[in-house]
Amino acid sequence: MAFVVTAVLLATCAIVSRAQDTKPAADTGAFKDKLEVCNSCHGEKGVAEMEGVPNLAAQPDLFIEWQLVYFRGETRMNDIMTPAAKDLTDQDIRDLGAYFPTLPPPPGATETDADPALTKAGGKLANDRHCAQCHKDDFSGQGEIPRLAGQREDAIIKALHDYQHGARRGRGNVIMPEIAYSLNDDDIKALAHFMSRQPAK
Numbered sequence: 001m002a003f004v005v006t007a008v009l010l011a012t013c014a015i016v017s018r019a020q021d022t023k024p025a026a027d028t029g030a031f032k033d034k035l036e037v038c039n040s041c042h043g044e045k046g047v048a049e050m051e052g053v054p055n056l057a058a059q060p061d062l063f064i065e066w067q068l069v070y071f072r073g074e075t076r077m078n079d080i081m082t083p084a085a086k087d088l089t090d091q092d093i094r095d096l097g098a099y100f101p102t103l104p105p106p107p108g109a110t111e112t113d114a115d116p117a118l119t120k121a122g123g124k125l126a127n128d129r130h131c132a133q134c135h136k137d138d139f140s141g142q143g144e145i146p147r148l149a150g151q152r153e154d155a156i157i158k159a160l161h162d163y164q165h166g167a168r169r170g171r172g173n174v175i176m177p178e179i180a181y182s183l184n185d186d187d188i189k190a191l192a193h194f195m196s197r198q199p200a201k
């Protein structure tokens with residue numbers, strides 16, 4: 001499994017040219033205007049208030065870049081994001097990929113846990129299914145593998161269902177669909193509840 005991941009990451013590095021060292025011009029003209037559109041749904045600091053909209057704060061750069069490439073290329077289908085990414089240039093995508101990792105990570109659900117048993121079940125599943133092997137021990141993600149810690153519960157549930165139903169194919173990356181097929185609805189609920197409550201690190 002580790003070999004597969006390494007191969008995927010190496011392929012990713014080869015495809016996305018990292019040659020340009022341009023800094024994201026978050027505070028200037030055109031990029032700022034684009035970012036304002038993103039922020040209207042994903043939140044001013046990349047922490048979304050709207051149901052079904054994932055947090056982007058502190059997501060790894062390659063994860064942001066690849067998902068935008070998938071939306072733009074229509075291999076990740078979504079009524080909102082596929083059109084939102086349609087006109088992004090490669091440079092926009094690099095700038096956005098450089099920007100979101102600089103934001104402080106989402107704090108994770110802070111209200112009293114209404115269902116500690118579900119959190120515990122989610123933690124046990126995450127351990128049994130080795131989610132940390134790729135998503136890291138603190139679930140902060142790396143490379144093209146997303147942060148799960150502090151992600152919105154509803155967004156995680158939707159993502160796992162989308163992998164099960166083939167709505168997220170990316171570029172034929174079968175890792176998550178394979179994992180998601182083996183989960184039932186109760187597993188998905190427990191994992192999402194657990195991950196959304198993991199603190200920022």
Ligand code: HEC
Pocket residue numbers: 034035037038039040041042052053054055056063064067068077078080081084096146158
């Ligand atoms: C009208 C609301 C809206 C706007 C504007 C918008 N997004 Fe999104 N975005 C969403 C929703 C909803 C999803 C979840 C899509 C899904 O369920 O597959 C999403 C998903 C994403 C994802 C994947 C995150 C993940 O965890 O899977 C990225 C990356 C992203 N958006 C970046 C952007 C960027 C960059 C912009 C600005 C260019 C932007 N979005 C503009 C609503 C929006």
Ligand code: HEC
Pocket residue numbers: 001005054066125126129130131132133134135144145146147148151156159160168170173175176179191
């Ligand atoms: C072998 C590596 C690997 C393992 C193990 C793994 N993942 Fe993933 N995960 C990935 C990769 C790679 C992606 C990005 C895939 C893509 O481009 O859609 C991902 C994406 C996700 C997403 C989408 C998040 C978002 O914001 O879009 C969720 C949710 C997720 N994984 C949950 C889990 C859970 C829960 C487990 C354990 C049951 C797990 N993963 C185990 C590699 C892994």
